[in-house]
Amino acid sequence: MLRDQYLKSINKLRKQIAEGSANNNNQGKCPQGQNVYKLSWDQCKLDVAPPAGNSQLIKRVESTCNPTKILKTSIPDWWNKDVQNVGVDNPPLNKQGLEEFAKLANGRAAKIGCAQRNCNEQLFVACVINEPAPAANMAIYEVGKGCNCTTYLDSKCSNNLCIAGHPGDNTICPENQIISDTIRRKFMNDHNQRRSLLATGAVSMASGPARRASKMRRLGYDCAAERSAYEAAKKCLNTPSSPANYDENMRHTNINIDQITAAGRGSNGWWNEVYNLRMNQDATLNRYYSNLGIPNFANMAWDSHAKLGCAVVNCRTFWNVICHYTPKTRSDGGQMYKMGPQCRRCRDYGNPSCNNSDGLCNAT
Structure with a gap:
């Protein structure tokens, strides 16, 4: 022809x-x-x-x-x-x-x-x-x-x-050719489902049940954070970078799986740090320290994080999964989240709506 x-x-x-x-x-x-x-x-x-x-x-x-x-x-x-x-x-x-x-x-x-x-x-x-x-x-x-x-x-x-592949829709961040909307929603849903479990008292640490969160924000998606995560991920480093404007999670996963599975394994691995955590959750404590060994869980659970952006990059022998969180707030001695009945302190974000069943503040 x-x-x-x-x-x-x-x-x-x-x-x-x-x-x-x-x-x-x-x-x-x-x-x-x-x-x-x-x-x-x-x-x-x-x-x-x-x-x-x-x-x-x-x-x-x-x-x-x-x-x-x-x-x-x-x-x-x-x-x-x-x-x-x-x-x-x-x-x-x-x-x-x-x-x-x-x-x-x-x-x-x-x-x-x-x-x-x-x-x-x-x-x-x-x-x-x-x-x-x-x-x-x-x-x-x-x-x-x-x-x-x-x-x-x-x-x-x-x-x-x-x-060129055919990955599906790219309407959330059309300016980025990094991941598809399906993978973006996977990251958002995995994070918000776990934040909801924490907010409603359904998470257990090694030392016992974690206390509920009173002002846990529902995470939105940020395209600039995604671009930043991609720039870090494509370097294929073995240790996390230290971006100036974001908190960062990083995980390497098996290359013989697809991107969406790699995204899920990244979120699972980060969150699972909580199951080895022993810490005092007195009302004045619940503070993060680097020696606790939970940097990735802390980023997922930090109540004042408002948005995330993520990337999954092929590094030939592994997938490099990275999420960047904004605003950058994690620090030694900082309180990961305010404890108390879910939704009680959502007014701190300007009195947004909150569904008591999932305990997440719909702050913008």
Whole structure:
């Protein structure tokens, strides 16, 4: 099929970028790229101007009875003409003369659609790509090793090209391509369910039942905190970082599970610290100290934490699960939560509503 010819042609060239084998005029090879995605077929429309947010290439050739032959050469012609005439720098920035190559080699692109039309004995060939061309002096693709696929959620690698995943909705933090809404809700629900258990007196420590919480906030989700958690998680460190504006939880989990399972195991592991806790919960105490060995439980249980943002990052041999909490409040000697009947002190947050059955203050 003609569409197969288009796809094979462009993906063969993009694969060369990911492998570091793409020819570059008289400068040897183009810089090797990471986050270079395999293009899949998207549409078959020919327009004078590309749809908003897309880029387009158009070529006019003499009409032929064998369009397959023409189509096989169209994309290599677009690609090679620019590279041979202008060359690709390191880093590979878009510049005058590289406009067509920049559209085809755009690492963020994941879909392409091409069409042809015979108009008065001339064949018009057009391709639309689902990403706008990089602006002048902006990177065409990222320099790095192939198969480092982090641009889109649930990405995988096949034959050195990244394949964008289909993780579901991303409406809570559309500006972030980090985790899906399903995973965000998993983190929020796991946290709030446990905070509810604590607020209503259903949690036991090693030293006995934990006292109820009188002003336990219902956690909301924060996109800036998610971005911060992602920046920390992608470093794949073995110890927690110390972000300036957030309290942090971190846990490594088995890589042979999916992201949502890893998220659940992160929350479970953090909360389970409470079951080894022995502490005095007199009315004036219930204070956190680092020697108690409960830093992650404390962050989940701290009543004045209002929001969280989390990330789950593939570190090749493990999932790095990190949540950041705001406002940053955990400190040695600080009281984790005010004790007393659930909902009693929610007025401290401006008299918000509180459902006595779950004991969480609906503070904004």
